[in-house]
Amino acid sequence: MRSFTYVAQPARVVFGAGAVAKLAAEVERLGAKRALVLSTPGRSADVQRLARALGERYAGLYDKAAMHVPMEIAVEARHVAAACSADCCVAVGGGSTIGLGKAIALTSGLPVLAVPTTYSGSEMTSAQGFVEGGVKRVQLDPKMLPRTVIYDPALTLGLPVAVSAASGMNAIAHCAEALYARGTNPIIQLMAEEGARALAASLPAIVKNPKDIEARSDALYGAWLAGTALGAGGMALHHKLCHTLGGTWNLPHAETHAIVLPHALAYNRDAAPEAMARLARALGVSDAPAGVYDLEKRLGLKMRLADLDFPERDLEKAAKLATESPYPNPAPVTYDGVLALLRGAYAGAPVI
Numbered sequence: 001m002r003s004f005t006y007v008a009q010p011a012r013v014v015f016g017a018g019a020v021a022k023l024a025a026e027v028e029r030l031g032a033k034r035a036l037v038l039s040t041p042g043r044s045a046d047v048q049r050l051a052r053a054l055g056e057r058y059a060g061l062y063d064k065a066a067m068h069v070p071m072e073i074a075v076e077a078r079h080v081a082a083a084c085s086a087d088c089c090v091a092v093g094g095g096s097t098i099g100l101g102k103a104i105a106l107t108s109g110l111p112v113l114a115v116p117t118t119y120s121g122s123e124m125t126s127a128q129g130f131v132e133g134g135v136k137r138v139q140l141d142p143k144m145l146p147r148t149v150i151y152d153p154a155l156t157l158g159l160p161v162a163v164s165a166a167s168g169m170n171a172i173a174h175c176a177e178a179l180y181a182r183g184t185n186p187i188i189q190l191m192a193e194e195g196a197r198a199l200a201a202s203l204p205a206i207v208k209n210p211k212d213i214e215a216r217s218d219a220l221y222g223a224w225l226a227g228t229a230l231g232a233g234g235m236a237l238h239h240k241l242c243h244t245l246g247g248t249w250n251l252p253h254a255e256t257h258a259i260v261l262p263h264a265l266a267y268n269r270d271a272a273p274e275a276m277a278r279l280a281r282a283l284g285v286s287d288a289p290a291g292v293y294d295l296e297k298r299l300g301l302k303m304r305l306a307d308l309d310f311p312e313r314d315l316e317k318a319a320k321l322a323t324e325s326p327y328p329n330p331a332p333v334t335y336d337g338v339l340a341l342l343r344g345a346y347a348g349a350p351v352i
């Protein structure tokens with residue numbers, strides 16, 4: 001018999017090609033008068049162009065967002081927000097930029113308006129990892145959940161194919177784990193399955209033609225569902241491994257997710273048969289872990305931790321770190337089991 005708790009996340013979502021034209025109106029709707037705009041260094045010029053639409057509500061730009069939100073950057077951004085008397089943050093970018101907005105919100109309570117331009121899904125969660133002293137720790141606080149999210153697929157047309165494919169697999173990983181994580185429930189399972197379906201169908205089309213606005217729209221829709229599923233359903237072993245590898249070895253977030261996912265799913269295959277069946281149905285395959293592996297090969301993704309220059313001698317340290325304080329997981333988390341999983345991911349061993 002079913003037994004679950006469901007908490008809806010209170011975010012306002014504005015979705016559609018051209019939706020970013022509503023940015024100023026949405027900032028006004030939050031009651032904000034001074035918006036600090038956030039971006040990564042590489043996206044600074046484009047983001048500044050968008051920010052012009054804010055007119056008098058533009059308080060400044062902080063463009064040093066970085067992967068895994070290093071604590072020293074979070075601290076500097078908080079000072080900048082205070083110095084320009086910001087009463088809201090507008091984060092335009094991927095999970096790194098949105099994570100920086102969350103870092104500011106955590107200590108100041110400022111509302112965040114997110115304009116996601118990757119498929120990380122971070123905009124739909126009230127969790128964020130921060131790296132300090134070489135370790136990534138995840139914090140949970142409802143203050144970090146963006147209050148408004150504008151999804152505009154037109155802003156993703158220039159997202160490079162390799163980043164798109166990896167980021168899309170990061171989103172599929174959210175869907176996959178939300179199907180079997182401890183916080184899963186029937187509503188989240190609907191979202192997770194539909195999210196995985198939309199992403200698995202659109203990512204090959206994006207790789208073929210990155211300017212395909214229909215496919216871009218479907219992928220962003222899938223990313224929204226994936227982020228929602230992650231935020232409400234939770235995570236398990238796969239996310240723990242990626243947080244460990246990303247936080248301690250500074251591996252690229254989305255690519256690490258893509259490489260680890262088929263192996264983590266194979267680890268959980270027998271312990272979560274219903275989740276695997278739903279994911280397989282979403283992908284249109286008979287076996288979820290093998291289907292994910294095949295999809296990633298078709299997308300031309302890197303398949304080996306060795307491809308990310310992860311040092312083979314550190315596999316044991318990673319297994320130790322990941323099993324010291326594991327997230328709840330359907331299959332028992334053992335050091336030997338996780339080390340074997342990581343060895344498979346290091347070598348890119350086929351998952352069949």
Ligand code: NAD
Nearest residue numbers: 040067068094095096117118120122125127128158159253
């Ligand atoms: P990212 O934000 O670092 O972006 C990757 C690269 O793509 C960056 O160089 C960025 O400038 C560039 N980019 C982004 N959008 C672009 C566009 N439209 N066109 C061209 N280039 C563009 O990477 P990510 O994978 O989106 O995010 C990773 C971070 O997000 C990690 O720190 C991870 O921990 C965090 N994250 C958090 C959650 C959560 O729920 N808290 C969920 C997923 C990811």
